[in-house]
Amino acid sequence: TLSCKIGPSVLNADLSQLYNESQKLIDSGADYLHLDVMDGTFVPNLTFGHPVVKCLRTKLPNAVFETHMMVQNPLQWISAMADANVDQYTFHIEPCDDVPLVCRKIKEAGMKVGLAIKPGTPVTCVEEYIDMADMILVMTVEPGFGGQKFMTDMMPKIEILREKYPTMDIEVDGGIGPNNIDVCAKAGANMIVSGTAVIQAKNPPQVIQLLKDSVNK
Ligand code: DX5
């Protein structure tokens, strides 16, 4: 059976305290850290890149890092993120003219491959690359910002993927929290990204546990 994991996003955390905030999330029960890398071109926002991820890695040598590459040129950052010992390199297929090449380079760099699709991108676009991927990320918000509203109409995409690829890791990301985790779990997602709902929680460990209990049902 698939392992179900919770990977909080640090995007809406106090980024001046990125290490402490990350440590807190791990201590709160996070299975991995979802690091939102934005280049200001693929999405109209700019966050951080490999220099920050490398420094974070020196302080968190054992944490599992997933970088969510919301970038126009995913090929460009593979080696730098591999130098930071990133575990999973998840990129958007929309700006890519050679997805297989990017997948190959990620694997050669020793990282796992995640393929991400925006809400407007049909599942069929990612199916042709399914054999090259370790995980599929179905966005439940338009990428670029934390704190947006969860898009329930993305659930059929997850149902289709889960039905066709029962052992594939399927991640959801955007607007997820206690009030919609059951819908995600029911659709078949097994990797859950949650940012604001965890970061702004009075009791983050409790929220992470609730998310875990829901997907492990
Ligand atoms: C949005 C990012 C998401 C987002 C999740 O572009 O990819 O990871 O930060 O944060 P919430 O849970 O606040 O939507």
Ligand code: ZN
């Ligand atoms: Zn993300």
